[in-house]
Amino acid sequence: MTDRYLVEPDMDFVKEVVGLGGDTLKKCFQCATCSVVCPISPDTKPFPRKEMIAASWGLKDKLVGNGDIWLCHNCGDCSTMCPRGAKPGDVLGAIRSYAITEYAVPKALGKAVNDPKKLPVLLAVPAVLFALLALITVVFSGVMTSIFDVIGLEWSHGGHDVLAHANFISTWFVDLVFIPLTGWVVVIFALGLKRFIRDIHDNAVLEGKTDKKEIDIKEFLQAFVRVLPTIIKHEKFSECSENKDRTTAHLMVLYGFIGLFIVTNIFFFVLYIFHIPGPYSQLNPVKWLANVAGISLIIGSILMIKSRLAKKDQSSTYKDWFLIGLVLALGLTGMLTEMTRLAGTAFLTYLLYYIHLVCVFCLFAYLPFSKLAHLVYRTVAMTYAEYGKRT
Ligand code: SF4
Numbered sequence: 030m031t032d033r034y035l036v037e038p039d040m041d042f043v044k045e046v047v048g049l050g051g052d053t054l055k056k057c058f059q060c061a062t063c064s065v066v067c068p069i070s071p072d073t074k075p076f077p078r079k080e081m082i083a084a085s086w087g088l089k090d091k092l093v094g095n096g097d098i099w100l101c102h103n104c105g106d107c108s109t110m111c112p113r114g115a116k117p118g119d120v121l122g123a124i125r126s127y128a129i130t131e132y133a134v135p136k137a138l139g140k141a142v143n144d145p146k147k148l149p150v151l152l153a154v155p156a157v158l159f160a161l162l163a164l165i166t167v168v169f170s171g172v173m174t175s176i177f178d179v180i181g182l183e184w185s186h187g188g189h190d191v192l193a194h195a196n197f198i199s200t201w202f203v204d205l206v207f208i209p210l211t212g213w214v215v216v217i218f219a220l221g222l223k224r225f226i227r228d229i230h231d232n233a234v235l236e237g238k239t240d241k242k243e244i245d246i247k248e249f250l251q252a253f254v255r256v257l258p259t260i261i262k263h264e265k266f267s268e269c270s271e272n273k274d275r276t277t278a279h280l281m282v283l284y285g286f287i288g289l290f291i292v293t294n295i296f297f298f299v300l301y302i303f304h305i306p307g308p309y310s311q312l313n314p315v316k317w318l319a320n321v322a323g324i325s326l327i328i329g330s331i332l333m334i335k336s337r338l339a340k341k342d343q344s345s346t347y348k349d350w351f352l353i354g355l356v357l358a359l360g361l362t363g364m365l366t367e368m369t370r371l372a373g374t375a376f377l378t379y380l381l382y383y384i385h386l387v388c389v390f391c392l393f394a395y396l397p398f399s400k401l402a403h404l405v406y407r408t409v410a411m412t413y414a415e416y417g418k419r420t
């Protein structure tokens with residue numbers, strides 16, 4: 030039976046989607062070629078044609094809380110085959126961008142992260158914060174050195190008598206910034222995901238994709254475990270033909286982040302449990318992992334930039350460039366601060382370390398509002414699809 034809806038178009042939503050890169054949505058004449066060529070779309074209630082119709086009608090509620098928009102990996106196959114030159118892949122990408130800002134609170138911050146005019150303010154927050162922390166570290170170190178001089182002892186800050194990042198900004202200060210920041214990111218995601226899961230489930234019930242009234246948490250977690258290998262291997266990307274080359278870049282960035290996450294946690298324990306401060310030897314295997322992960326991040330982001338510049342027919346928005354630029358800056362400053370430290374150039378080391386901390390802060394603090402949030406929302410949507418056997 031055909032679905033029946035009471036249509037309440039939200040024209041502001043249409044305008045926003047157009048502004049976020051979905052400017053071709055009005056070209057669609059609903060031929061369904063896109064749904065047929067999409068290698069990922071399921072047989073029942075396939076996407077992206079139904080999303081194109083809903084988008085042109087301004088049916089915000091049917092789209093923002095629709096798990097299917099996250100199953101699309103923006104491979105571009107449908108955009109290439111569309112006889113009308115509409116770009117369903119880009120339209121779905123724009124709807125996803127909208128959905129991220131819809132679920133993340135505070136909304137004002139979400140809008141700021143996606144507004145290029147607000148970039149100087151967003152950068153200024155960590156820039157001022159870390160400048161202050163550097164000032165406090167240096168002044169405190171100077172005061173302690175003077176006091177110890179008076180009493181005839183030598184002041185040693187955590188055993189650092191070599192060129193070390195902690196001499197510029199205390200590791201304590203860095204952790205005092207990033208530990209609460211991690212908590213903030215977790216809380217924002219938890220609040221957003223609570224609404225997101227409820228919405229995709231309500232939509233699935235409404236559209237007859239599932240007959241379960243409530244989500245079974247145990248089954249949902251089992252579905253998460255089953256879907257994890259697909260995400261880790263980026264298997265869905267490999268099913269596409271148009272943008273297959275993006276798989277390598279995405280995997281390099283993903284594994285780069287995973288590697289750096291492992292390294293950060295190991296060094297955190299080494300410092301606070303075993304009380305061994307850095308810098309650590311380059312012969313340390315954890316350092317090897319850090320270096321490989323850093324290089325992977327740099328190469329992956331450069332490949333992403335190359336791919337986007339080469340594909341002139343696919344839209345790249347400020348959100349895309351903000352994230353790729355940040356990832357590249359993060360990788361470059363991380364590696365360069367290490368290299369300049371080994372070369373013994375204090376000024377460059379500390380300057381690069383400072384920029385690196387600003388980049389890490391931006392990546393973390395703005396994560397729930399930036400395009401990187403897709404990692405979380407897509408994982409949940411893919412889990413829900415697995416849970417609901419929507420394959
Ligand atoms: S987006 Fe293009 S391929 Fe898809 S239904 Fe519309 S006109 Fe057809």
Ligand code: SF4
Nearest residue numbers: 067101104105107118
């Ligand atoms: S961009 Fe690729 S995955 Fe997304 S709807 Fe189009 S064909 Fe399917």
